[in-house]
Amino acid sequence: MAAPQLQLPPDYYLTHFRDLLAVLHSRYHSVLLPQHLQLIETFQQLPITAQRQWVRLLNRKGLVFALKDVEYVEVPDQAAAVAKLLQAGLLDKPSSDEDLADWLQRANKEHLLALVELASGAANPALPLLKKSSTKPQIQQYIEQHQLLTPASIQLWSEQHGELVALRAQTELQYLYFLYFGRFETSLTAFTLRDLGILPGSGFKQEFQARYTDRDQALAAFAYARLKPELQSLQQGWKSLDLLAQEAALRQWQQQMLEWPEPLDERTRLQREALCTALGRLTEKLLTHASADVALVDDAHRQRAALTQLAIGFYQQSASYPASERLLRLYYANRSDPQMAEALQQQLQQMLENPSCDDELWFARDFASRKLQQKPTSDLTDFLRSAATITLDELYLGQTERGAVHFYRQQGYQAFHAENELWLSLFGLLLWQPLFESEQSAIYNEFERRPRDLSSGEFYRRQQPLIEQQLALLADPAVAVKQLLKTYSAQFQKANAVFSWHPDLATMLPLLVHGAPAGVLAKIIRQMTQDFRRCSSGFPDLLLARESAAGTPEIQLVELKAVGDSLRRNQLTRLMSLRELGFAVSLMQVQWWQSPDRVYVVIDVETTGGKAENDRITDIAAYKVQYGDIIDEFSSLVNPQRRIPYFIQKLTGITNDMVASAPLFSEIAAKLTEFIGDSIFVAHNVNFDYGFVRAELGRCGYPLQLPKFCTVVQMRRAYPGLASYSLGKLAQQFDIPLHNHHRAAADARATVELLKLIQAKTVVGVVEPEAMADEVLEAHR
Template sequence: MRKTLPEKYYLDHFSEFLAFFSGASAALLDEKSRRFIADFQALPEPQQCIIARAANRKYAIINREHFYYEEINQPQVQLDALITSGWFGPLSEAPVWEMAGMLTKADVLQCLRDLGVSGFVVSAKKAELMTLLFDAVETQGWPSSLSVEHLLFCRFDSAMRYLLFLYFGNNKGRLNQFSMRDLGIMRTRQQAVSDQARFDIPEDAQAAFHYASGADEFDFLNNNELLALGAKPQPETFSTISQVYAERYHTKLGSKLLSIDRHAALQFLEKAPGDAAKEKWLREAYKEGRKDEVKAQLEAIIDSPASDTLLAFAEDFYQRKYHKKRTSVVTDMLRNASRTLQLDESQNQAVEQGVIAWYKRHNIEAWRTENRLWRSLFALTFWPILFEKDAPVTEFDRRPQSLKNNNFYTTFHTDIDALLAKVDNAAALMKHIAAMAAAHYGKANSLFLWGTKVLDPIKGLLAHAPIEQVLQVIKMMAEDFNSLRDGFPDIMVLENGLLRFEEIKAPGDQLRRNQLVSIQKLQQAGFEVQITQVSWYRDPQQPYAVVDIETTGGHSQYHRITEVGIVKIVNGEVVDEWQSLINPQRHIPSNITRLTGISNDMVVDAPVFAEIADAIDEFTQDCVFVAHNVNFDYGFIKQEFARLERPFRRPKLCTVRESRKAFPGLPSYSLANLTKHFEVKMEQHHRALSDARAAAELLVMSQQVD
């Protein structure tokens, strides 16, 4: 049953949002935000509704002509009262980035032309054009072509943005998340919340907000403003989370300054915190000829690294620049790939899946792992600590605070070590993980997605890997989650009783720094890791599942499947077929019955999709999914699996596209016209198996063309 929201849901949500600041976070409020809350609560309800509606907007500018809501008594009168009392002001008070959100790039270009601004490049970024526009508006006002007299600026925006930052822990959170929660669209951790603040002191909260919001505004500042920021003293940080925002701020600003004043930029980057800024300074200082300074800094990092990521960079850069090694570690690893595997060219949309299918055909077991294996193993192992002891600040927090701050082990080392001591054998760890999965299945978390097969690769790992190696990796993740949160190899392979991990690289793929770090950590723990390079060819043994469906209509979101027909082809020959009518659990329109011949009476006793989903999944396993206009058939099948909360992913091939390539110049590439042109037998058009057979024959014909 579709959920609905009460009439003034937005006001209820706004009140719920403000109630948060009566608890532990009250100590973090500055004078402006404290006054905003008090003034809002003193307003009459209709005016509170106006403010709550405006606060829900994406930008701090509203068009009063569009501000009519039935549940608000005399909204324009209420707006006038709020303008008089200072809640809203003219558009001229709005920051450039707020107006940028309201205008399209085409609007900006037209305004520049109307104001007579010349010399701008049409292909320039919107932010650059907005800066030019605001400079012109300051002297000339807004052009008459742009109606701005009804636009109002929300003067309470800066207070609101700070409150939103304190509540959500970032500058992206919006109040509409409350509605998404109530509608059941968004899962939250409502039961786990405790009354705590994100920061210990207001100075740290304000510093974090300064850095988080400031970094978003750089694109709208001119060169002089950026240089002034670079020379300006910046607020001190007192926690890991504010340091993270400060690092991003300094790295981004330093990078922008490089194109304006390299000397000032290098001075700024040299003092800036964080790995990214340090790496940027080392690279740019080396270009400037400051080789001795850079060498000393690299040696200091290697002797005492701040992180594994920075160490990986320093060792590689040091070898290449000072020992004249010509290639990077990443390049060497790719060049010295453990093996090269030839795959059918149709697998280029899902390379890892294609490699797993290749192994399966050669009786070798393989699992798609990438980050999901290690992150799910990490989360389920430490669930009682991550999601119970490390309680969220608000129900919308998906990632535990200690992971955000990268101090999980520092904060909970006693609990972590005690838990790892209890699961010191594979059976004990698997029992613990299974219990956690059973108790918490489906609960919101930011580390992995739940699924019916989430434990399968974990079982494979624990059955064949030494437990000491497994525990070492998840402890390393606990100690430095930021460095090991991603970049893990794509697949896990069990061959001749031996387990290994493989990073799959198709032609043109690069090995990223985070992948290098994760691979090195796995190797450090004792795991075998290899790089598998893939090359393409046409594999005669690659199976193709040529699919056709009939439906109740043309939109997969609203309509349902009434019949599926599948023809399996290997090496140009039909090796199997599968067909079934399906009860769509809804009325089949008469025009559809006239088209397909499938009536409501024919499907009344047919299985529903859930009853034949396993058969379709198994029949198409390891196949290329082929159809005439493939996105239609694939989209419906994928949507049906999604309704069952099951994934469905196959590489796709379209016989329309293949026919166009193989037989250019034909007047039509519809299935009916192609079969007529090539005299392909089609027993009953718009019945699934008949159409699938015809499409299969077209596929074989197109593949025979050089």
């Protein structure tokens, strides 16, 4: 049965648009230009049916629409409404390059072929033949290559296939959206998502101030907001361009930069820097490819030099990291040029004496020692070489942090996968009021879940007294913890875009506050308020805690690196900074082993269907296995409280009569949970059985989170090349008894034999737990 469709109230879209205009007119009147005020007035003077038609079009994707596709019940006379919109200049016939590109992108294959037929016949009958079997992208390419899409051809198509209209006043409308949302938007989808419950309002504030009160500041910010999607479009299509087209595009951006407005606020300045840095990186990509293509121009050396200067020019427009790093590397690569060598020294001195952030300072120090003082290895290499090794059970492959937490808890630690979330939560809970509730909080509408000035230093500058008042609480850990837990209780699970509600947060926060070196947390949080963009990430994976002799927690921070992982620059910076601040910080390299002491629970279930969220278990069997021997077993039929489909009865032999007197799953859940314990969950196609058992236990209030071992996957690895890896075929292949296939006990017992076969093929490396513990503890001393 199909879900009932949501019935939207009459004039739903129109009401939202009118509300938006009312907010803009009252709150942002001072930053509106005459054309924006004219747009609002023009719309308000339209008949209501014309308003409805235009607003419905605004909430659809695209610019060009066939009128027959946009008919609405609330617009009974579409022709009259469209006539009014054409007269008001809010609609027009498709004619601009943007209109044509939009139609070409969104037209279906049938419409494209119709255009080709009309345009080729009228313009050039000698055009090469286009096969009707061509794909849509091939037809689009054909139309572009032969320039078949013109205002005249689209008008001809419109006359024969249905009238087309194009939206107008889009730049003015986008500015209005920008003032309200603070970012580049093309529709009011957020309101619809709110009303559907998908994107509920934040609920932080009821009264909002204007995002901008200075018109020039607002216009400059809007100009850079519009540039971002343009650059993203270039980045997405970069590989499809040849080298000459790539250079031409970058030269065009270079010329456009001359017309960019001066940023008048910190957020806009950072947006400009990000654009320039991205353009520099694209230029370096081109430089790399052009250097390999000596036939690109007659003088390849001159071409490389020109592209190098182009990249440098982009980076010089950004005063901070990471553009500063790219500049330094380019100067160093071209240091044979005296001017480049001089620029190298000046840039390095600037980064060492006045760094824009810790990342820049650590990079500059490392660069100076390696490149200029001939230090043989980098700080990163030295740090990696200093790492000890932690050996984890290979069942945690892909779940490294979870495996490490389990290991450290076995050694007597309180251990948590904390990463950035712990520090973000400390930041968010300590500064909840200035972030979300104060009058100065830069939250400007109901959809924003974090202050808009958080990415710049404006957050700290605007609310310094209140922020410092909160930071002072950290001087007394007991007072700070009391306040943090009070805020935690009051705001628990309130959605925000600063931190998420970690399940162990209420336990981790007191450990961190009491165990941190004196005065250090206030310094870290202050740095986050001043440069949240750079200082809110890169924190170590794990928080470890043990009680000291004095009864206070001793904490350690651990970063894990498994095979294939890389240590990013911001992670290295954070680890070294935390170590300098007095934290016990370790980098642990992870290696894998297989423990011979593992306890496995091999499980099979039979069910009423294939979906764990809807269907139920009818039969379950479990065997506990250690050292290859079955040491315990559990089995039961289960009353699914619904009829078993006939075809499943035929498959399994389990009938409705057989389960009628069987226990409900809720009646065996406690015993099954105790039986499973913390074993390894084994099954043939493990996600199926695990999903059903977890769903059934979850309904009874028993969470299930265990390592999984799939005998299908492991048999493929241990015995590759077999014709089939189904349980029945494998049982035949390896002479495993399977007398009652598709009953849980029989299938689980056969799966036990598969587990033995897999273990026989697996090389087991044994590391004594005591040796591992000594190694880890030594690394922390």
